[in-house]
Amino acid sequence: MTEATEWTPDSRELADLELLLSGAFAPLTGFLGAADVASVAERGQLADGTPWPDPITLALPDDLGEQVTLTDPEGAALAVLHVTERDGHHVAGRLEAVGAPVYGPFARLRRTPAEVRKDLPDDVLAVTMRGPLDSAAIEDISATAEELDAAVLLLPLVYGDAGPAVVRAALKASAELPGSTVVAVPLAPREDAVIDLELREHVAGNYGATEHYAGPAPVSIPGPPHRRGLVVFFTGLSGSGKSTVARGLRDALLERGGRTVTYLDGDVVRRLLSKGLTFSREDRDLNIRRIGFVAAEVARHGGLAICAPIAPYAETRDEVREMAESVGADFVLVHVSTPLEECERRDRKGLYAKARAGLIPEFTGISSPYEEPDDADLELDTTDMPVERAVTMVINHLTTGGWIR
Ligand SMILES: Nc1ncnc2c1ncn2[C@@H]1O[C@H](COP(=O)(O)OS(=O)(=O)O)[C@@H](OP(=O)(O)O)[C@H]1O
Numbered sequence: 001m002t003e004a005t006e007w008t009p010d011s012r013e014l015a016d017l018e019l020l021l022s023g024a025f026a027p028l029t030g031f032l033g034a035a036d037v038a039s040v041a042e043r044g045q046l047a048d049g050t051p052w053p054d055p056i057t058l059a060l061p062d063d064l065g066e067q068v069t070l071t072d073p074e075g076a077a078l079a080v081l082h083v084t085e086r087d088g089h090h091v092a093g094r095l096e097a098v099g100a101p102v103y104g105p106f107a108r109l110r111r112t113p114a115e116v117r118k119d120l121p122d123d124v125l126a127v128t129m130r131g132p133l134d135s136a137a138i139e140d141i142s143a144t145a146e147e148l149d150a151a152v153l154l155l156p157l158v159y160g161d162a163g164p165a166v167v168r169a170a171l172k173a174s175a176e177l178p179g180s181t182v183v184a185v186p187l188a189p190r191e192d193a194v195i196d197l198e199l200r201e202h203v204a205g206n207y208g209a210t211e212h213y214a215g216p217a218p219v220s221i222p223g224p225p226h227r228r229g230l231v232v233f234f235t236g237l238s239g240s241g242k243s244t245v246a247r248g249l250r251d252a253l254l255e256r257g258g259r260t261v262t263y264l265d266g267d268v269v270r271r272l273l274s275k276g277l278t279f280s281r282e283d284r285d286l287n288i289r290r291i292g293f294v295a296a297e298v299a300r301h302g303g304l305a306i307c308a309p310i311a312p313y314a315e316t317r318d319e320v321r322e323m324a325e326s327v328g329a330d331f332v333l334v335h336v337s338t339p340l341e342e343c344e345r346r347d348r349k350g351l352y353a354k355a356r357a358g359l360i361p362e363f364t365g366i367s368s369p370y371e372e373p374d375d376a377d378l379e380l381d382t383t384d385m386p387v388e389r390a391v392t393m394v395i396n397h398l399t400t401g402g403w404i405r
């Protein structure tokens with residue numbers, strides 16, 4: 001008997017899990033095993049011939065055992081998965097519901113198909129929505145419902161940051177469609193438009209739809225750069241000048257006004273957020289991911305975050321870029337490329353001397369690697385450069401990119 005373990009699926013898997021548990025993905029009752037996945041990919045059918053458009057899968061690390069409690073990011077248990085099949089990282093098995101989370105925006109509108117169906121008549125026109133309905137669409141829906149003598153069921157498909165806005169759009173449309181019902185459904189969009197539509201039809205059918213109307217795709221217009229969130233990420237050796245330039249940048253931005261600025265000071269991060277972490281690769285990566293997480297949260301809300309850690313590994317810097325971009329923010333990488341000889345000559349804290357004497361293990365540039373970026377947006381060698389000039393170069397870059405005006 002293996003020990004019970006816990007796992008938090010990613011956001012799309014969690015959305016699928018909720019639909020599997022609520023019955024919105026019926027006839028599916030669990031994540032698909034290899035035979036079903038292959039059959040869906042080849043024929044758009046489960047292995048037993050039932051039509052199904054999209055492989056609904058869950059990836060788990062290999063070492064989690066046979067009984068895995070699936071939790072949401074806050075740690076609340078949602079289901080226990082009794083693993084009976086593994087295909088690489090993909091796992092299938094019986095899902096045992098533990099309890100649905102009762103929080104989150106519009107949680108009261110996340111009802112199961114069984115609950116919704118018992119309140120609806122035989123004829124239902126379901127409208128799946130990922131964005132607002134304009135007046136032409138509302139008129140169309142109203143006329144179709146009248147023609148079919150059907151009740152209108154608005155199904156805002158909530159996923160990601162835009163979720164609450166889609167529900168608000170559905171409630172607004174509902175006010176113009178007398179007698180309509182709104183039910184929030186956590187269906188993540190699929191890349192393939194045909195599969196996405198078929199999946200919407202299946203879900204709508206499970207909610208009792210006899211007719212399905214797919215609301216238009218939302219038009220997403222990214223805000224201008226000076227309104228978008230931004231992460232300015234300095235990387236470079238110890239003593240290269242990261243903190244000095246980063247602080248100068250913060251001060252210059254505050255003097256100009258117009259943007260909210262958060263400076264994640266390296267020392268403060270190491271003292272608070274990353275207290276107790278060492279300089280092993282693993283701990284450095286964790287430190288950088290934590291910085292990236294906080295910076296992306298700042299940028300998610302339109303703020304400008306400045307970070308200045310050494311961040312010696314390219315892969316981890318890429319992860320932070322990805323974190324920022326995944327919340328709709330931009331990412332500017334500034335490589336403070338002052339060479340090791342100059343950093344060592346400065347040796348402000350006497351650390352290089354200690355590292356050379358073998359008193360500090362794993363010191364970046366001496367006994368631990370620094371991977372030079374090949375994707376820097378700006379490079380600053382501060383060897384013969386006054387601090388003010390370095391700050392101006394960053395400001396100029398941000399102005400040229402439109403992030404500041
Ligand atoms: N082994 C080792 N290697 C590199 N640096 C060391 C080490 N031990 C302590 N220090 C001091 O810690 C500062 C770097 O911390 P960071 O959080 O920026 O490093 S990392 O990004 O997690 O690699 C760095 O400060 P800065 O000089 O401001 O860069 C060093 O003063």
Ligand SMILES: Nc1ncnc2c1ncn2[C@@H]1O[C@H](COP(=O)(O)OP(=O)(O)O)[C@@H](O)[C@H]1O
Pocket residue numbers: 236237238239240241242243244245308336346348382383385386387388390
């Ligand atoms: N153009 C410059 N930009 C930044 N720092 C400079 C520059 N010229 C000289 N320095 C000096 O180099 C040192 C850089 O230290 P620091 O900013 O703490 O580096 P880091 O944060 O990369 O470890 C400071 O003593 C600073 O005064």
